[in-house]
Amino acid sequence: MQRIIIGNGIAGSHAAAVLRRRDPDCQITIVSAGALLFYNRYDLPDVFRGRGDWVDYLVYPPSYYDEQNIKLRRKTLVKDVDPNKRTICLSHREALSYDQLLVATGGTGYIPERLLEYSDSMISFNNYRLAMMVRKALPDGGVVIMLGGDVLGLDLARTLIETGHSVVLVAGDRTFWPHEIDADDRPRYLEALRRMGLEVVDGRRIDRVESSHGKRPARQVIFEDGEVLKGDVVMPFYGLTPSVDFMSSAGIDIERGILVNPQLKTTGDDIWAAGDVCQIWSPQQNAYHFYYGWKNVKMMGEVAARNMTGDEVPFSATVDEQIQLQEDGTIYSPFWEYD
Numbered sequence: 001m002q003r004i005i006i007g008n009g010i011a012g013s014h015a016a017a018v019l020r021r022r023d024p025d026c027q028i029t030i031v032s033a034g035a036l037l038f039y040n041r042y043d044l045p046d047v048f049r050g051r052g053d054w055v056d057y058l059v060y061p062p063s064y065y066d067e068q069n070i071k072l073r074r075k076t077l078v079k080d081v082d083p084n085k086r087t088i089c090l091s092h093r094e095a096l097s098y099d100q101l102l103v104a105t106g107g108t109g110y111i112p113e114r115l116l117e118y119s120d121s122m123i124s125f126n127n128y129r130l131a132m133m134v135r136k137a138l139p140d141g142g143v144v145i146m147l148g149g150d151v152l153g154l155d156l157a158r159t160l161i162e163t164g165h166s167v168v169l170v171a172g173d174r175t176f177w178p179h180e181i182d183a184d185d186r187p188r189y190l191e192a193l194r195r196m197g198l199e200v201v202d203g204r205r206i207d208r209v210e211s212s213h214g215k216r217p218a219r220q221v222i223f224e225d226g227e228v229l230k231g232d233v234v235m236p237f238y239g240l241t242p243s244v245d246f247m248s249s250a251g252i253d254i255e256r257g258i259l260v261n262p263q264l265k266t267t268g269d270d271i272w273a274a275g276d277v278c279q280i281w282s283p284q285q286n287a288y289h290f291y292y293g294w295k296n297v298k299m300m301g302e303v304a305a306r307n308m309t310g311d312e313v314p315f316s317a318t319v320d321e322q323i324q325l326q327e328d329g330t331i332y333s334p335f336w337e338y339d
């Protein structure tokens with residue numbers, strides 16, 4: 001039995017571990033576009049606490065893959081999936097055959113279309129390499145202009161402030177994503193962010209993001225009313241978009257994410273999906289739903305692997321999705337937790 005997992009994040013990596021436990025003899029291949037072994041992205045804000053070596057972020061030691069007889073192909077981008085031939089096609093045109101496939105490709109940072117042309121003037125925080133780029137670009141005590149302010153960004157903002165930097169948040173409708181805040185509650189939540197040390201700019205539309213042409217600080221955000229905000233780094237945090245493009249001709253159902261039933265099975269034969277890439281049918285809500293957070297995503301890897309090896313268990317969320325306004329006036333997101 002050849003099982004292929006696309007994606008080396010928590011969903012794919014945990015699924016591989018469970019598959020190995022339940023089927024000691026099967027072949028498991030993880031294919032990942034990333035260059036690194038499985039590492040904990042939730043810890044990346046620690047680059048500002050002096051934790052600079054990628055090895056410090058590894059979840060398993062490098063010997064793990066040989067010990068578990070799991071083949072990991074890094075820097076390998078999947079371009080296409082052909083469910084009829086049961087193959088995945090890699091960007092260098094090699095095809096790999098599978099008996100069962102798990103898609104665990106996560107998501108990438110979403111940037112609103114009108115800001116895409118300024119991408120070169122911004123640095124996202126999607127992986128270790130980018131995290132190190134931000135660290136390099138940000139001087140001690142420097143200023144980060146954070147656009148959007150999803151919970152991943154707000155988590156980073158907490159660390160930046162604790163390590164002596166300043167964060168100016170340009171808030172908008174993606175602030176607190178994936179949490180949804182009632183319009184009536186929003187002022188209190190924004191006030192909580194100010195209490196946490198962020199400077200919050202709200203209700204302003206960005207016209208453009210520019211380099212300061214060699215001057216310090218290196219970047220400026222210009223609003224439609226002409227007002228200018230200056231900072232060392234501009235970082236977009238507008239939530240995630242599921243990484244599904246390579247599946248577009250596979251003929252399986254996709255809305256924003258890959259649609260799966262509660263057992264995480266897609267509409268394609270012998271293809272499952274888990275993690276940030278999938279939208280799971282919720283009989284209670286009578287709708288497809290994204291579930292985020294380390295524990296949920298890990299559970300999805302577990303459920304998919306169990307069902308690929310004969311079980312029929314449904315996914316059920318382990319993380320309460322409510323953002324909390326705490327007694328000390330600061331906010332807390334359950335998505336900041338991992339084990």
Ligand SMILES: Cc1cc2nc3c(=O)[nH]c(=O)nc-3n(C[C@H](O)[C@H](O)[C@H](O)COP(=O)(O)OP(=O)(O)OC[C@H]3O[C@@H](n4cnc5c(N)ncnc54)[C@H](O)[C@@H]3O)c2cc1C
Binds near residue numbers: 079104125
């Ligand atoms: C810096 C950072 C901090 C985060 N912090 C939090 C947090 O505090 N709380 C929270 O809830 N969420 C956080 N997230 C979101 C978090 O990534 C996810 O909830 C979780 O890690 C998703 O795991 P996953 O396994 O689904 O996908 P990912 O961890 O995104 O892994 C996807 C994998 O798929 C690979 N891949 C993608 N496309 C292809 C392709 N075409 N071919 C081959 N390989 C491919 C990628 O290289 C990667 O290995 C954070 C994300 C980032 C980037």
